[in-house]
Amino acid sequence: FWTFWLGTPPSKLLAAWIAGWWFLRAASQLYLGKRRGDWLILIGFAALGLTHVAVILL
Numbered sequence: 001f002w003t004f005w006l007g008t009p010p011s012k013l014l015a016a017w018i019a020g021w022w023f024l025r026a027a028s029q030l031y032l033g034k035r036r037g038d039w040l041i042l043i044g045f046a047a048l049g050l051t052h053v054a055v056i057l058l
Contacts (some may be wrong), residue, residue, distance in 0.1 A: 006055065017057045022049035 005011055026045035028039055 019049045019052035
């Protein structure tokens with residue numbers, strides 16, 4: 001299913017929106033604190049955003 005869906009034009013727009021959401025979520029993580037765990041969560045959310053950017057580019 002996902003291989004067919006990724007070939008459609010709306011998929012890139014939706015993937016960009018989702019990537020933006022994950023980057024926004026990552027950036028807002030430091031509002032909650034700046035402990036080591038907060039940085040790890042930020043990295044995790046940023047990785048999800050980068051995954052969606054990779055979907056757009058590949």
